[in-house]
Amino acid sequence: MKTKFIIAILFAFIFLSAFEAIPVHNAVTCSVKNNLAQGFSFFRTHRQGKSGVTATWGVQAGSAVASFYVERTYEDPADPYANWETCAYVPCLGEKSFKATDINVFPGFISYRVVAVLPDGSEFVSDISTVHIVSH
Numbered sequence: 001m002k003t004k005f006i007i008a009i010l011f012a013f014i015f016l017s018a019f020e021a022i023p024v025h026n027a028v029t030c031s032v033k034n035n036l037a038q039g040f041s042f043f044r045t046h047r048q049g050k051s052g053v054t055a056t057w058g059v060q061a062g063s064a065v066a067s068f069y070v071e072r073t074y075e076d077p078a079d080p081y082a083n084w085e086t087c088a089y090v091p092c093l094g095e096k097s098f099k100a101t102d103i104n105v106f107p108g109f110i111s112y113r114v115v116a117v118l119p120d121g122s123e124f125v126s127d128i129s130t131v132h133i134v135s136h
Helices: 002-021
Strands: 040-048 052-059 067-073 085-091 097-103 108-117 123-125 129-133
Touching: 040 108, 040 129, 052 067, 052 108, 052 129, 067 097, 085 097
Parallel strands: none
Antiparallel strands: 040 052, 052 097, 067 085, 067 108, 108 123, 108 129
């Protein structure tokens, strides 16, 4: 029994040490630089309450955007094969800034990005912002 416990601790340590390569600004949230070339004026994420994350972003004046999708991944965001799942849809009604809250997230590193959909169906993607949820 003691051997199984030690093996489980070692496995957890090895598994969790793989996450150290992800840059984190502080223990709760991390925002990344703006991607002005893509039409976003800012993009930030932060923990919201006990079990959610709020994403806030803005678009540059003159950006013709029809809608936005907020996507998240618990995997390495730099991995081209990472599974990004849509967690919010926001229609563009002419505002300059937007907000969406992802509720009931699991503890760990969660990376977010915003996909802007143009009227012709083409898309552009924001930078990635990573939030570290320690526990609920």
